[in-house]
Amino acid sequence: MKGRSLARHIKEGGKNIVRNGWMTFASISAVTVMLFVVGAFLLLIMNVNHFAKSLEEDVEVRVFIDITATGDQQEELLTELESLEGVENVEFVPKEEGLDTLIESLGEQGDIFETLRDENPLNDVFVVQAEDPQETDLIALDIEELPHVENVEYGKDIFDQLFTATDLIRTVGLILILGLMFTAMFLIANTIKLTIIARKREIQIMKLVGATNGFIRWPFFVEGLLLGVLGAVVPVTILSYGYASFYNSIGVQTGLDFFQFLPTTPLVFQMGSLLMAIGAFVGIWGSMMSVRKFLRV
Amino acid sequence: MIHMKDVWKTYPNGVMAINGINVDIDKGEFVYVVGPSGAGKSTFIKMMYREEKPTRGDIIINRNNLVKVKERHIPYIRRNIGVIFQDFKLLPNLSVYENVAFAMEVIEESKSNIRRRVMKVLEIVRLKNKARFFPHEISGGEQQRVAIARAIVNNPSVLIADEPTGNLDPETSWEIMHILEEINERGTTIVMATHNKEIVNTLRKRVIAIEDGRIARDEVKGDYGYER
Secondary structure, X not given: OOHHHHHHHHHHHHHHHHHOHHHHHHHHHHHHHHHHHHHHHHHXXXXXXXXXXXXXXXXXXXXXXXXXXXHHHHHHHHHHHHHOOOEEEEEEEOHHHHHHHHHHHHHHHHHHHHHHHOOOOOOOEEEEXXXXXXXXXXXXXXXXXXXXXXXXXXXXXXXXXXXXXXXXXXXXXHHHHXXXXXXXXXXXXXXXXXXXXXXXXXXXXXXXOOOOHHHHXXXXXXXXXXXXXXXXXXXXXXXXXXXXXXXXXXXXXXXXOOOOOOOHHHHHHHHHHHHHHHXXXXXXXXXXXXXXXXXXX | OEEEEXXXXXXXXXXXXXXXXXXXXXXXXXXXXXXXXXXXXXXXXXXXXXXXXXXXXXXXXXXXXXXXXXXXXHHHHHOOEEEEEOOOOOOOOOOHHHHHHHHHHXXXXXXXXXXXXXXXXXXXXXXXXXXXXXXXXXXXXXXXXXXXXXXXXXXXXXXXXXXXXXOOOHHHHHHHHHHHHHHHHOOOEEEEEOOOHHHHHHOOOEEEEEEOOEEEEEEOOOOOOOOO
16 A cells, blocks of 8 residues: 555544544444453453462462471471472471461460470471462372371462452453443444445445555544544543552552552553553454445445 | 457346347447337446446456456456446535546555646546536536546546436537547547437447347447437
8 A cells, every 4th residue: 555545544534533423422432431341350350360379479388297207207208298290399397486486476475385385286397389389289189198297288278269259250351341342343333334324425436436445445444443542542541540549549558468469560551552452453343344345346 | 349248137136137248349439328218228338347247248348358357356447447427426525626536546646647637637528627616516517527537537448428418408418428529539439328319310420229138239320219
């Protein structure tokens, strides 16, 4: 395509946007609503994923060593743990250290345990970290089979619940997004159809004098693209500013180090460009859908 | 130039519009196509610029077979065939100049080429002084001249006219005919469907009469032959 034609197509496409007033407004609104929901879900899902990730990194298996085990037997167990498949790292926590942590975590009430210093009832513990947090439960089962292991503990339950919740949010989000996407696409296709009907004579003459289908299609491509991108402006702006002010007021100070929101940048830029891309895609697709029918010779 | 070989056309609703037509039209000829309404004249004309596709047979214009050509090549074939209609088909919100230039813009000609060529064809149809007017500001005859200018601006070798004088009074019709004759003298082949008995009988050319989808008569310097 030649440069001056591109300028012409953009001008024509822009003209149609203005000419179709209310239908343009309806299509852009549909895209806006759709992208608003998409964007909100996107921010939610990305944050939930982020929580899940940071929690996952804390997943560990606590292996309580049989009190009767000798030093050699403990060494033996350590080598066996380290050679297990999927194990990333094994750390030894002697019972004295375990008691310190316990007393510390209980604060003032912990003082009563100070008396236990001489006959510590706790076990020595190996803390095992899995390479893939999702496989923690399998590794825990393997460890239970090993000799000199009294007990195995891990916090998989929380994760299972967390992942169920994330999956649910994803599924609901996806269904909602797809439904809205089709609505928006349908409205855009209808808007473009109006343009085409309004320009039927023009298209007929274009075909008579030998314009190619590609040439005829371009302004509608531009119109669809504009509808989609214009529809993305409002949700991207609102969601970006909204998230930024939310993050600045609450996000940074949740007080829990595993419960951190994603910082505003680059999150809003990722979200923004994705919404723009979805808007453009929906707009172009809707437009091409209605043009195709009209261009059959 | 134009060869039709055993052409048949049946519409999807069962109407048999053209029933086996063989015609040869040479380069530079001026041909009237006459016949009663509903005899297939319109279909005959429409097949020449590939608005309709024959059910059977071949139509060859400038060595291109309009029946076998691929969809995407049709635009390039149309650039070599100018068409004008009874209702002019001008774009109302474009000026005379823009209406003619439009035909060159959509095939992506350069601006300087467009300017030079449009002014030249407006001179041929004697509308140079009305280039800035809009279609509703000029007479029917002038509008048809704009349509002619648009049809010939890309230098087609064939000009197809579907009842070009159908909406015009006798005096204006003659104006149009003189312009068409002039264009014909410059070497453009002209095929014109018409009901205008006076014109056919006065400005004698080859006459092809179509009745019941067949060629009933094909005479050099023929006459209209129907009462009306």
